[in-house]
Amino acid sequence: MKVGIVGLPNVGKSTTFNALTKTQNAEAQNYPFCTIEPNKAIVPVPDERIEELAKIVNPDKIQYSTIEFVDIAGLVKGASKGEGLGNQFLANIRETDIILHMVRCFEDDNVIHVENSVDPIRDVEIIEQELLYADMQTLEKRIAKLQKQAKGSKDAKAQLELANELMEWISEGNPVKTFPKKDEEAFKVIERELSFLTNKEIFYGANVDEEGLAEDNEYVKALKEYAAKHGREVIKLCAKLEEEMVDMSDEERHEFLESLGAKESGLDQIIRKAYEKLDLISYFTAGKIEVRSWTIKRGTKAPQAAGVIHTDFEKGFIRAEVISYEDFIKYGGEQGAKEAGAMRLEGKDYVVQDGDVMHFRFNV
Numbered sequence: 001m002k003v004g005i006v007g008l009p010n011v012g013k014s015t016t017f018n019a020l021t022k023t024q025n026a027e028a029q030n031y032p033f034c035t036i037e038p039n040k041a042i043v044p045v046p047d048e049r050i051e052e053l054a055k056i057v058n059p060d061k062i063q064y065s066t067i068e069f070v071d072i073a074g075l076v077k078g079a080s081k082g083e084g085l086g087n088q089f090l091a092n093i094r095e096t097d098i099i100l101h102m103v104r105c106f107e108d109d110n111v112i113h114v115e116n117s118v119d120p121i122r123d124v125e126i127i128e129q130e131l132l133y134a135d136m137q138t139l140e141k142r143i144a145k146l147q148k149q150a151k152g153s154k155d156a157k158a159q160l161e162l163a164n165e166l167m168e169w170i171s172e173g174n175p176v177k178t179f180p181k182k183d184e185e186a187f188k189v190i191e192r193e194l195s196f197l198t199n200k201e202i203f204y205g206a207n208v209d210e211e212g213l214a215e216d217n218e219y220v221k222a223l224k225e226y227a228a229k230h231g232r233e234v235i236k237l238c239a240k241l242e243e244e245m246v247d248m249s250d251e252e253r254h255e256f257l258e259s260l261g262a263k264e265s266g267l268d269q270i271i272r273k274a275y276e277k278l279d280l281i282s283y284f285t286a287g288k289i290e291v292r293s294w295t296i297k298r299g300t301k302a303p304q305a306a307g308v309i310h311t312d313f314e315k316g317f318i319r320a321e322v323i324s325y326e327d328f329i330k331y332g333g334e335q336g337a338k339e340a341g342a343m344r345l346e347g348k349d350y351v352v353q354d355g356d357v358m359h360f361r362f363n364v
Contacts, residue, residue, distance in 0.1 A: 001295070002068045003274045004096030005205075008123050010111060011104040012207035012239035017041070017071035019242035020267050039071040045275050045282070045293070046268045049325055049355060053284060053291045056333045063292040065282050067274055070096055093131070098201045098277055100270060101127060102239075105219035106209040120223045124204070128175070131197040135176055138194050139167050162186050170198070177201075201277045203227075205270060206236045213238050213260055235273055237266020281354035284325070285309070286334070302350040306360040316362035320346045325355035334359075 005013045021041035044064035054062050072092045093099065103120045143163050149156035162183060169179050175198035181187045191199060204227055206212075206220045213236065216224070220236060227234045242265060245253050257265060282293040283305060296305050307314030323334065327342035334357075337343050352358070 001098075001274075001278050001280065002070055002096040003098050003100055004070045004072050004093045005100045005102060006072050006093060006127060007102035008104070008126065011102045011123070012205075013102045014039070014071055015239040015243050016102060016205065016207070016237070016267070016270075017069060019239065019246055020069055020270070022246050040068060042066045042068050043271060045271055045295075046264075047282060047293055049282075049284070050291055050293055052329055053286050053325075053357070056329070057286045057288065057291050059286070059288055059291045061290045063290055065275075065280075065293040065295040067271060069100075072096075093197055093200075094195050096200070098274055099203075100205055100274065101202055102205045102207055103223055105206045105217060105223060105236075106212055108209070118219060120206070120219045121226050124223070124226065128198070128202075132170055132173065132175065135194075135196045135198050136167065136170055138196070139163060139170070142190070142194060143167060158183070158186060159190065163190060166190070175199070203232055203273055203277060204234045205266070206234050207239045208236055210238055210241060212236070213241070213262070233273065235266060235269045237270070242267050281352075283352050283354070283356040283358050285359070286328070286357050296352060298354075300352055301348065302346055302352055302358075302360075303348050305352045305358070306362065309360070312364045313360050313362050316364040317348060318361040318363055320350060321359040321361070322346050322350070323357045324353070325357060328357045 005017055007013050017039060020043055044066055047064060050062050050064060070092065101124065103123055104118055105120055107118055143160065146156050146160040146163055150160045166176065166179055166187075170176060176191075176196040177199045179187070204223060206223050208217065208220060211217070212220060216236070220234070224234050241260075245256060245265065248256060253265070257263070279298045280295050281298050282295060285292050285294065294305070294308050296308055302320045303314045303317040306317055306320070322344045323337045323342055327337050327340070328334070331337040331340045331342055334343070
């Protein structure tokens with residue numbers, strides 16, 4: 001699962017990416033288009049449950065679920081027409097599953113702003129307008145192709161009708177995500193082939209200075225108000241401080257966050273929120289070799305969940321032995337849960353729940 005980090009140049013994307021990945025491999029400089037090729041990194045999803053399971057099982061290693069973050073170069077006004085190498089950057093966004101839109105919410109004369117002033121709503125609208133323009137261009141090409149095909153194909157004619165309705169919708173400034181779909185299946189075909197940018201989930205990262213962490217400044221308040229109107233969420237962080245925490249030990253980081261009055265870092269919030277927005281959950285396997293978290297979509301059934309470990313597990317699925325996380329902790333592990341009657345045998349129709357501790361029986 002890929003999270004694309006987007007925004008105007010110099011809003012803190014690469015600094016946030018550096019901190020997210022706990023590396024310094026995304027060059028961050030005070031000039032536009034510092035990032036050209038997208039930087040990519042696999043990031044573990046924080047989950048205290050893994051540590052608690054490990055205390056009981058005492059495994060040789062633990063393995064977290066992961067999400068991939070992609071640091072995409074700064075977009076500018078006119079990106080959809082190729083400004084600032086925009087077409088290349090828009091293509092990079094198309095490959096992601098969800099968008100983290102970084103927005104500058106602080107004043108600093110030493111940090112250049114590509115629009116020469118700080119205005120988070122204007123900045124957000126510039127980016128989202130470019131995404132909309134890009135979708136219109138993509139759809140125009142598809143409509144031209146469908147017009148030729150529609151003469152001899154009922155399916156193409158139906159697709160053309162839908163594409164024209166969609167074009168009318170986004171031409172009025174509406175994102176694809178809000179399009180009232182009359183034909184769900186036909187829309188899925190178009191979306192799968194064209195991967196509309198404005199159909200992706202978006203959430204905002206409000207990049208503030210240290211003072212802005214303690215209390216929302218006017219920029220954060222404006223961004224939160226805008227987000228609420230559009231059904232989106234805002235996570236507040238100070239990218240500069242997050243990057244400074246990279247080299248701290250866990251204990252030092254915890255103390256530092258406490259001094260700021262925060263329970264967890266902005267980065268941890270971003271990772272959790274991305275996981276949640278993608279409608280992902282985790283189940284666990286817990287043995288002496290490893291305690292591991294496995295990522296699945298909410299609503300996944302047991303055989304398909306088993307297939308995440310290995311395709312043979314899905315093909316030869318017999319049953320799953322399931323203990324809820326709470327019962328595993330409560331009864332001190334697998335044996336205690338068995339003795340308490342807290343282990344269940346589930347079949348092919350079982351929908352895996354977040355936190356299930358599972359052992360699969362299969363035969364190939």
